[in-house]
Amino acid sequence: MAFDAVIDVQNVSKSFGGLAAVRNCSLRVERGSITGLIGPNGAGKSTLFNLVAGNIVPDSGRIVFDGRDVTGLAxxxxxxxxxxxxFQIAHEFSNMTAMENLMVVADRQPGETLVSNWVAPGLxxxxxxxxxxQAADVIDFLKLAHVKNELAGNLSGGxxxxxxxxxxMMVDxxxxxxxEVAAGVNRTLLQDLAANIERMNRELGYSFFVxxxxxxxxxxxxxxxxxxxxxxxxAEGPMAEIRANPAIIEAYFGSPVAVTL
Ligand SMILES: Nc1ncnc2c1ncn2[C@@H]1O[C@H](COP(=O)(O)OP(=O)(O)O)[C@@H](O)[C@H]1O
Ligand SMILES: [Mg+2]
Known part of the structure; x- marks a missing residue:
């Protein structure tokens, strides 16, 4: 299996001014995995995500997605x-219902071009x-049917x-x-969120980078x-190993000793 990594970050670096936010990073997200990324504030996690998602371009290194070099793609x-x-539901979407918020995401909506409306109204x-x-299916999957016609702005945080x-789930x-999707979500809803991520992973085959x-x-x-x-x-490994690693505890709680592994 040559392409068992869905994301393959190879020796990527990114500096802002004189500050090296991401330094020669290599990591992989295996297809079908839920891969976690942790580290203290300022470690470079969000910068790494922005590099992977194309929001910023690396100074050096390669980003391979699904077997293809996508370095520099928007x-x-x-x-x-x-x-x-x-992304957090933007202000302008809070006046649309839960269902409508899903429907606007769907790709290839021919109704959005005037020409196709005129040429092929049946289509x-x-x-x-x-x-x-599809939106109704997603609503059911997430057990949100009872709020499907509520305005998104009126929904609870969770x-x-x-x-x-x-x-x-509305696109492929x-x-x-x-x-940090769980930030500010209470414990009970956090469990719902986690359960849904697990179900999307196990039942629908989604890979996650979290x-x-x-x-x-x-x-x-x-x-x-x-x-x-x-x-x-x-470091990289199962959480139990990570928790037991003294160098990682140092990295989190600060120590005069430089963290090296
Ligand atoms: N757009 C930016 N311009 C300048 N510095 C940035 C920018 N984005 C992040 N940084 C800096 O890069 C470092 C890593 O930040 P970030 O990736 O947000 O870390 P984390 O998400 O792990 O908390 C921090 O020192 C931060 O201040
Ligand atoms: Mg961050």
């Missing part, structure tokens, strides 16, 4: 190939129907997170990047877990 191009990341109606059915996750995703501060959540969801500190990957 986010929309990567999105089109199935690299998705969640547009058929596609609209498909998108609506329900909004589920809806964000649902938006990634190969990997979903989650950057940045998270909640170590219990990481421990439950992710294998392997990759640790970054000061712009570098310092």
């Amino acid at each position: 986010p929309y191009a990567l999105f089109g190939r199935g690299m998705l990341r969640t 547009v109606r058929k596609r609209d129907h498909e998108v609506k059915q 329900q909004k997170k589920l809806l964000e996750l649902g938006r990634t 995703a190969k990997v979903v990047l989650l950057d 940045i998270e501060h909640d170590m219990d959540l990481i421990g439950r969801l992710c294998d392997p877990v990759i640790v970054m500190a000061q712009g570098e990957v310092i």
Whole structure:
């Protein structure tokens, strides 16, 4: 299996001014995995995600996605190939219902071009129907049917997170990047969110790459877990091993001794 990594980051570096935010990082997200990325604040996790998702271009190194070199490709191009990341539901979407928030994400909506409306109204109606059915399926999968016609702005914090996750299910995703998706979500809803990520992984075959501060959540969801500190990957393995590694504890809690492994 030559391409068993869905994301393969090879010797990637990125500096901002004089600051090396990501230093010669290499890591892989295996297809079908839920891979965690942890590390203290300022470790370079979000920068690494931005590099992978095409929001910023590396100074050096390569990013391979699904077997192809995608270094320097823009986010929309990567999105089109199935690299998705969640975003908080933007202000303008809060006045749309939960269902509508899903339906606007669907790709290839011929109803959106005037020409196709005029040329093939039947096709547009058929596609609209498909998108609506898909949105209803996602709503059911996430157990949000009771709020499907609520305005997104009126949903609870946890329900909004589920809806964000649902938006990634409206397109053909190969990997979903989650950057601190659980921040500010209460314990109960966190369990729902985690359960849905697990179901999307096991039942629907999604791969995930997850940045998270909640170590219990990481421990439950992710294998392997990759640790970054000061712009570098310092360890990788199952959470139980990571937790038992003194160098990682140093990286988290600060120590005058430089962290090396
Ligand atoms: N756009 C930017 N411009 C300048 N410095 C940045 C930028 N983005 C991140 N940094 C710096 O890069 C380092 C890594 O940040 P970040 O990737 O956000 O870390 P993490 O997500 O692990 O907390 C930090 O020192 C941060 O201040
Ligand atoms: Mg961050």
